[in-house]
Amino acid sequence: MDYKKTTAPGSTITRDVTDFSKGENVYEVLNVLAKRADQIGIELKQELNSKLEEFASSTDNLEEIFENREQIEISKFYEKLPKPGLIAQEEWVNDEIYFRNSNNVIAEKETERE
Numbered sequence: 001m002d003y004k005k006t007t008a009p010g011s012t013i014t015r016d017v018t019d020f021s022k023g024e025n026v027y028e029v030l031n032v033l034a035k036r037a038d039q040i041g042i043e044l045k046q047e048l049n050s051k052l053e054e055f056a057s058s059t060d061n062l063e064e065i066f067e068n069r070e071q072i073e074i075s076k077f078y079e080k081l082p083k084p085g086l087i088a089q090e091e092w093v094n095d096e097i098y099f100r101n102s103n104n105v106i107a108e109k110e111t112e113r114e
């Protein structure tokens with residue numbers, strides 16, 4: 001997913017968790033959001049690391065690191081992106097997250113057999 005085009009806010013928004021849960025179990029929703037935020041965070045970190053690898057040098061000269069403007073701009077861009085938790089919340093509000101409870105799926109299969 002392209003997180004650069006996300007409409008998630010840059011700062012935290014206070015939300016009523018009961019309205020936010022959309023009739024689902026609040027604790028399950030928070031668990032799903034936490035797992036999705038972890039996934040987003042890992043994807044962003046991998047993307048940033050792959051872009052910064054281009055600037056990796058074999059020498060440990062600090063002057064070269066501070067003079068590289070392009071590397072600094074890439075780092076600043078990723079720092080300005082919304083936090084993974086906010087992106088996950090925005091995806092949840094826009095119904096872009098799909099999840100299923102494996103316990104409910106197993107229970108449904110057992111009732112179908114009977």
